[in-house]
Amino acid sequence: MRKPKVYVTRKLPERGLRMISERFEAEVWPVYPPPSKNVIINKVVEVDALVSLLSDKIDAEIFDAASNLRIVSQFAVGFDNIDLNEATKRGIYVTNTPGVLTETTADYAWALLMAVARKVVEGDKYVRTGKWKVGWHPTMLQGRDVYGATLGIIGLGRIGSAIARRAKGFDMKVLYHDMVRRQDLETKLDLKYIELEDLLQTSDFVTLNVPLLKSTYHLINERRLRLMKKTAILINNARGPVIDEDALYKALKEKRIAGAGLDVFEQEPTPSDNPLLTLENVVVAPHISSASFETRSRMAEIVAENLIAFFDGEIPPNLLNKEVVNAQKPGLS
Ligand code: GLV
Numbered sequence: 001m002r003k004p005k006v007y008v009t010r011k012l013p014e015r016g017l018r019m020i021s022e023r024f025e026a027e028v029w030p031v032y033p034p035p036s037k038n039v040i041i042n043k044v045v046e047v048d049a050l051v052s053l054l055s056d057k058i059d060a061e062i063f064d065a066a067s068n069l070r071i072v073s074q075f076a077v078g079f080d081n082i083d084l085n086e087a088t089k090r091g092i093y094v095t096n097t098p099g100v101l102t103e104t105t106a107d108y109a110w111a112l113l114m115a116v117a118r119k120v121v122e123g124d125k126y127v128r129t130g131k132w133k134v135g136w137h138p139t140m141l142q143g144r145d146v147y148g149a150t151l152g153i154i155g156l157g158r159i160g161s162a163i164a165r166r167a168k169g170f171d172m173k174v175l176y177h178d179m180v181r182r183q184d185l186e187t188k189l190d191l192k193y194i195e196l197e198d199l200l201q202t203s204d205f206v207t208l209n210v211p212l213l214k215s216t217y218h219l220i221n222e223r224r225l226r227l228m229k230k231t232a233i234l235i236n237n238a239r240g241p242v243i244d245e246d247a248l249y250k251a252l253k254e255k256r257i258a259g260a261g262l263d264v265f266e267q268e269p270t271p272s273d274n275p276l277l278t279l280e281n282v283v284v285a286p287h288i289s290s291a292s293f294e295t296r297s298r299m300a301e302i303v304a305e306n307l308i309a310f311f312d313g314e315i316p317p318n319l320l321n322k323e324v325v326n327a328q329k330p331g332l333s
Helices: 014-023 039-044 062-066 084-089 102-119 120-128 159-166 184-187 196-202 246-252 293-311
Strands: 005-008 025-028 047-050 071-074 093-095 150-154 173-177 191-193 205-208 233-236 258-262 283-284
Touching: 005 014, 005 039, 014 025, 014 293, 039 062, 047 293, 062 084, 071 293, 084 093, 093 293, 102 120, 102 159, 102 205, 102 233, 102 258, 102 283, 150 159, 150 196, 159 173, 159 184, 173 196, 184 191, 246 258
Parallel strands: 005 025, 005 047, 047 071, 071 093, 150 173, 150 205, 173 191, 205 233, 233 258, 258 283
Antiparallel strands: none
16 A cells, blocks of 8 residues: 655654654655745645644645645644634544643743743843842842732633642632633632633733634733733733734733733744833743643654554544544545
8 A cells, every 4th residue: 555645844853753754655844944835735735644833824725735635733732723624624634732732831831920920031131231230139120929829820721720730839829711610620729710800800920821713812902901900910822812912012011010921922923023022021932832852752743643543544642623534534545
């Protein structure tokens, strides 16, 4: 039987890539910047499978060009870049890499939270740029206490829950809001369910842990930012468009909230003239919350495992659009 053909839109960590190359006839986009949409369209014409990144827009245009495409294996947990309905209509399987990046991403939310609250980045710049002229001063670079504060988690999925677990070590009061109530976790992690508006009004720290959906686009807007405490800090390492960045800039500039930690932006890479980058009370990062060697390597293996299971005729472990199974059997057609 012929080897299935796979197009991989970026060089993945080694082990996963090796698993793919050993088993399939694989072609990998060779350079660091992403392939254009036209390149992907040209490549998918011939392949049975596509490995995508969250920055590749995989939509009807791509699927229309891809007459043999049977599966898209995404190297990410989020999949808002993929038009899942269009894939399902065509019987194309779509998989992602959940679970493995939960703890690493929760760690990074904490890194941002601590960095903003305790002015870690500002302190670093203060020393390096020669602003540190007085050895010690009672009012130098004062931040906000994390220990004992109230944390509001918006979206109590895997990552939100992992953030909540960490909060216990800081003796925080933890509130959450989600579409579904998780009474099991409320008891286990000592969490309190609360309406979104109330969460915003009462939390010292707010973390966003929702996927990007129509219903979560600009969830944090001007009106909701106005509900937050003047001393509050907002953390987003979910997806950029969950926050209206213009409204956030105004809230921070006018000191209606105290700070923000952002690993994600409405546009990525964010333009260097994004006004948010001019603010001292903002810590930014280039969408790297899951970027540890261990996690990225495991994500690449999961991408490979999903493909291998599919072409072995099995339902891939991380199938997102389960409806396709009735329409198409896994494997080469
Ligand atoms: C990263 O943002 C991911 O969705 O995996």
